[in-house]
Amino acid sequence: MVLDSQRGSAAGATDLECGSVATDPMEFFDRHHTTLRQAVDAIRGRHFWSAYPESPSPKVYGPDAAAEGQAAFDAYLGRDFPLDQAGDDDRVVTERSPYGIELGVGYPHADADTLVAASRATLPGWRDAGVRARTGVCLEILDRLNKRSFEVAHAVQHTSGQAFVMAFQAGGPQAQDRGLEALAYGYDMIASYAPEVRWEKPQRKGAPIVMDKRFHAVPRGVALVIGCTTFPTWNSYPGLFASLVTGNPVIVKPHPRAVLPLAITVAVAREVLVEAGLDPDVVLLAAERPDERLAAELAVRPEVRVVDFTGSTSFGDWLEANATQAFVNTEKAGVNAVVVDSTDAYAGMLANLAFSLSLYSGQMCTTPQNLFVPTGGIATDEGHKSPEQFAADLAEAVRGLLGDPARAAGILGALANDDVLERVEAADGLGETVLKSERIPHPDFADAILRTPAVVRLDAARGDVYGREHFGPVSFVITTEDTAHALRLLGETVTERGALTAAVYSTDEEVLVAAERAALEAGVNLSANLTGQVFVNQSAAFSDYHGSGANPAATASLTDPSFVAGRFHFVQSRRHA
């Protein structure tokens, strides 16, 4: 048998026991080749591009897609999730919808030994399938996930608490775009280097030395993706597809509160693998019992050589310190900052900030927390504004945005869990309340807990409060000596506690340059003067980096070369021609 790890097909893979005719993964590769080519162009050019339409319109996804998605979701409720993988007889039921509906979905359970053994056994076949076959399989998985975006959207809504449209966009097409982006990086990083070469070294006398060399991309080992509650798919897909394309089989360990979106993902992946004549255990679901700490157990197994994690700083730090056998990528807490210096679009700035603070009740890792305003106030197109006035106007903008309950529900979504509720209820005691968080009803779900954002005013001296993350709808207007002081505090807080986003508002080019320098020094991505329909807490796949790896909030960006390069090695062979 000839090894052909770079360009191979799955020739040699065992026939399916069920007797169905396998699809050569190269057919998948060919079918989606244009998508791949465009994705690779986009990661290099960083221009606007998207493979999966973000509009849930029937014109885009078809007239029946919404109803079919709803029906598919409903069919899961109160039943065992259809997933055929090894495990014990237990079923795990750990989810509850932030909207109050009964989920009651049971997932198969397996212990770490079973999962790791099953995953490790698939590595040689998945590696030897070659990068093009793996890419074809992944492209087909993404395509099928896209077609099931409505189904996934309901699953994301009822685990994360996101409003439906956001759950559709961020949990469906935008997550798929991020997965494709990671896939494109991995494919490109392997395919850019020759898989084989005839090497001819001239000699001073006589014929050249001629050797044939082959270069195999070899995966590190079993990969573990640890999902979070708030963005179960969006934050998991980059690691999942980056590991898969580079040859690592993946164990997907969802957050116990947000299993369904990833269970559907795993089921789709396994379905495509089987069709491709490959072992479905290349992708495994690791649903855990409450308090089982399965992630921690899996993460330190010697066979597990890649870990992708989104969640708390404490567990992320633990993984970095303890999973030393693995290439560990973590996304943790941060204190996102906004520096307000001046603006020529005061109303637009307030509207933009109000939406950023309100979207998904501030439960985004990218939501601004700290708004620094100089004590002398800011110049605007509506005249000079003191910090007090700015804070009051921001509060009014939030109230205006959320005045209509139906619209408010569509923006806020529901609080994901009681921890968020506790934090927003504690906000009042943190300083001078500018905007008090209020509970508002959801028009469709009586049990959903919806809270409007709290805004609290603090002096710059209260770093003890604003210097740590208050995940949820809690933000601070912080009075600084001047803009230079604000930029210093941005740098200090981000350097110490990390951030995924930073923003600046200024009409002064010198301030914008200084802000860019401060952001560069602190290693955080900066948005300047967002007053329209682009928000600091949103990043566009293929163009915007999510995080940077250059500050404590994350060890890597989604998605850049270092996020992918550590997942595989090149191993070569050579012989005389």
Added chain:
Amino acid sequence: MVLDSQRGSAAGATDLECGSVATDPMEFFDRHHTTLRQAVDAIRGRHFWSAYPESPSPKVYGPDAAAEGQAAFDAYLGRDFPLDQAGDDDRVVTERSPYGIELGVGYPHADADTLVAASRATLPGWRDAGVRARTGVCLEILDRLNKRSFEVAHAVQHTSGQAFVMAFQAGGPQAQDRGLEALAYGYDMIASYAPEVRWEKPQRKGAPIVMDKRFHAVPRGVALVIGCTTFPTWNSYPGLFASLVTGNPVIVKPHPRAVLPLAITVAVAREVLVEAGLDPDVVLLAAERPDERLAAELAVRPEVRVVDFTGSTSFGDWLEANATQAFVNTEKAGVNAVVVDSTDAYAGMLANLAFSLSLYSGQMCTTPQNLFVPTGGIATDEGHKSPEQFAADLAEAVRGLLGDPARAAGILGALANDDVLERVEAADGLGETVLKSERIPHPDFADAILRTPAVVRLDAARGDVYGREHFGPVSFVITTEDTAHALRLLGETVTERGALTAAVYSTDEEVLVAAERAALEAGVNLSANLTGQVFVNQSAAFSDYHGSGANPAATASLTDPSFVAGRFHFVQSRRHA
């Protein structure tokens, strides 16, 4: 001041105090642009290519180059090395030539605080110079190092113990090629992604959203390169240039026994930096007092964010466990393996192996240690050979190769230190001696210690002996049940203790395929049927990977994407157009 970290010139750098006219680094970039383009083509194509001729011929380097190099080297002896960098008044003198000549070169000394502060202070300027300016500076440094290859060769010879021609080739042009290879990877990995883009997102109604985005390559921080005695330049240049091109200032910490080659390197780098109007402290020498443990102190400093190390497994493991704030690359000990199954060129195989065992007295991290031979013997073009016969013939081939003392000295070089001598003297007691190591005189240097290789026969059961590294001219002929057993042992030893090289000899394609699979599983680069002028312990820059990162001998390959990607992050800014 406009930040321009991707395409910038050094505009804005302070004028030189000495009043000399600075060369815009973009001139260096333009001057060497063809070299860069060819290097990038070569890392992607993996074909034969070399920028720096490996022949020390006067036809290549000019009629005066040899004499000038000798004179330059002689001028260093017994004096303070001319290096103008901050430090205390101490001079450090720690070298002794394995050839017995007096070196007595004094190097400036500085403590960790001074070094880290000086290095860190240069980071913003080096970062903001931009990738093309940094690449231009690095290309000019390499070009000047190449012109000084004779001088460096003497320095390498009299610190490492390598014979002169090898010191010239491996310490000069081949090291420069490896440095250029790393530079090309770093340049390519930054330049492949757009430094800025106008992003236009179509809207269903009305004008598109248009944003201008900039993407800055941001270095991790201060980089530390920790050199070794045996290949002070070859093993240091990849890390040095990979860090420099990605924007990290570098502290070069040579082994106390091999300072001069890196002191020359640092001096050349600083000379070019000054000419480019940049801060020379971008490259600093960290010469240490005996037993100062400066490397360990520097490696855990929070400002130090990249560490490249070649040396012992114990210190490499220590760095990996303790320098957790840094991106750590280590190259450590290994047990390189050869599986002998059959050959159609018995004499060629023996000659090739004899040379590999003898070159630089086995003091290469790539020298084969374990030669596995089936107990039933091997089929050859000269008839069947038992393991005993193979071992005897190998011993005879080594004797033949080293029969002439002058030729032997040119191959063996001198033992680098007493540890190597102790190991070769201990070889006799390890098993059945097949070839006894002998001391031979050097024609020019009476005090040089030259030892021929020791070959010891062992049974496969003696994993306690051959399962660990015996660095130096010590190798084992190990009798295995059959070839399959040999391949299993190759896999087991490499997986457990690591290896930088593996080789197989067989006329059976199935065995070659099985060997390639075993090497792939163990993560080690494989050479098959080397019977001519390519040796398993030599790798060619731009085509052969040195190490893989996939086994315990090294965390990364020199040079591949993962060796470079961890040295920088992309940080972006965006604003509406």
